[in-house]
Amino acid sequence: MNLAPDALKAPAGGGGLIETTYREAVREAIREAMLRDERVFMMGEDVGRYGGCYAVSKGLLAEFGPDRIRDTPLSESGFTGAGIGAAMAGLRPIVELMTVNFSLLALDQILNTAATIRHMSGNQFGVPLVIRMATGAGRQLAAQHSHSLEGWYAHIPGIKVLAPATLEDARGMLWTALLDPDPVLIFENVMLYNMTGQLSAAAGAVDIDKAAVRRAGEDITLITYGGSLWKTLAAATALESENIRAEVIDLRSLRPLDDDTILRSVRKTRRALIVDEGWRSGSLAAEICARIVEGAFFELDAPVRRVCSEEVPIPYARHLEEAAIPQTSKIVAAVKTVFGRS
């Protein structure tokens, strides 16, 4: 399948805005893909009769039937492998893994098979597979369901890693990902599913290789993605009262990283802070920090800083869970230290 420019265009539809949720936007994206391409099917734990553990696929079994909305055994390695095989054989599977924690059971399939087949087959086979999974903390699901491991996947050559944070991206990234000839992982932050907002009725496919400047500013670049985007935007608003005008970049794609957008912004603001719900050590935030220092060292006017999760298993108790992950107040405080204020 080639990525023709026309393929990105939204299907013909009426204008106007509709009130929707992130969850519904993801569901609409799946529906659209199923309707546009009969090779598309989805499988995963509880995606059919139960409607998905986050209710994303509610109603899809009735609409598309059990061949295309397939409930699987609790066997991530097995059904992810089946998805890889189906993709290599010409289908366009969407594999849903319930959470990123469970995806580790499929890590062998993802890393050793999906990401390597094109390389190992001398470009004879590709794996046009999309894997969706939930990530992030905040729903009191404790330490085996709440981690943010997307940064680990962003380490792996051969796949793309996406983090839709907006309704437009939740709606539009899936189709573009399905057009990609190689595996694409889409990480949906669990705290975003209930997010409501206005979305164009004609919303459709979006690019999946560019970061987006969600807020323009002159004084510091705040780089983030996924569920942390909204906390970071709130921090940027709060920082106005400190007379700090923050630019906020939504990475959207964690692999590849859009170095150009990041560096262009940092060269303008000369300061950078990365907000990443992953743990700090060996994190995606660390990688971004390194790229900034490599690419804009002489432009920097302050040390690059990071707001990451505390290095603990994400706690169950609400106050501890909240304390463990990036929050608006932590971001504001960290930005102030970049300016030598406390």
Add this chain to the structure above:
Amino acid sequence: MSADVVDFRMPSLGADMEAGTLVEWLVKPADKVKRGDIVAVVETQKGAIEVEVFEAGEVAEILVEPGARVPVGTPLARIRTSTMAEAAGERPRASPEIVAAPPGALSRPQSLSAAPAGVPRREGGRVLASPAARELARSVGVDLAAVVGSGPDGAIVREDVLRSRATSEVKKPLGLDLGVMREAIAAAMARSKREIPHYYLQHQFDVTAIETWLARTNGDRPPAERLLFAALAIKAVALAVKRFPQFNGFWREGRFEPSAAIHVGTAIAIRGGGLAAPALHDVDRLSLDELMARLRDLVQRMRAGRIRSSEIAYATITVSSLGERGVEALFGIIYPPQVALVGFGTILRRPWLVGEDVQARSVLTVTLAADHRVSDGHAGALFLAEIGKLLQEPESL
């Protein structure tokens, strides 16, 4: 580094001073100097200040030319001390530490051996500056050593270089710059109100006896030798702090450092709107006549914009008086890092009970602003009462 050559450095003339401009050398190489000699004039936010030398010997070398603005701690000249014996017992110097550096350590350039206040330096003498600030400083020719940092950890950021360039481009007339002085007052007073938990006390005293004593004492003196009430007030404060040392000294690094010496800062208004509080040294050991002579000299020099480094930097307590302005009481703002300020209002004729009779008496309101981290109201009240008691016996001052 030869052991008997020492650096004469840009002094710190106040907690808020970070750099100064060398205006004038009053000595040249090979001149002999002794401790206390005025060797240079330095321009600071507080005006032109005559800087004294603390070594005895001979000027070996002038390192900084007039007109140069350098950070506190920068060597300005090198003094060849007469003998080591004379040098010993003087102020501690950096040189012994350098001699004691571990074997194998490279000797550092001398100008980096001290870490001047306000200029961020890491161990090893490197100026903390952001890459962008360095790049800009290089391209516009600004010396980072002369820039004060405002960034994280006090690092110099781009903005600081831009600001320093802006100020250095404006050629300021030498002497007292009231605009700059206003900035300095603003900075010191804002810091005081921000950091010091002030408490205020007020006490009124009948000072009729002092007025009578002053009139009698001054009666047969020529105007230039007459005592002013201000001298008595300053002396009374100096003697009172001997009994109440918690009002004399500095709050530094989270603790009170009492001062054995009593140097009373004297708030002096400057025509045109400035204010300074240069110190009268060792007031407790001066006779009233000596104190009065010093006070006259200080006021004249202050108003002419020439005060000495030791006067501007070392006050241990401040006395402020708005007597000539007719104000009954003033509640001062402590000059950090000091911990107390005593205010004297105008002496007013007031009805006053003497025994059971109402009489017309001369009444003075004395106030205390003190740092509650160091002292409490109880001690403050006793301190004020002590000042009042001392003022009742002018002949013993």
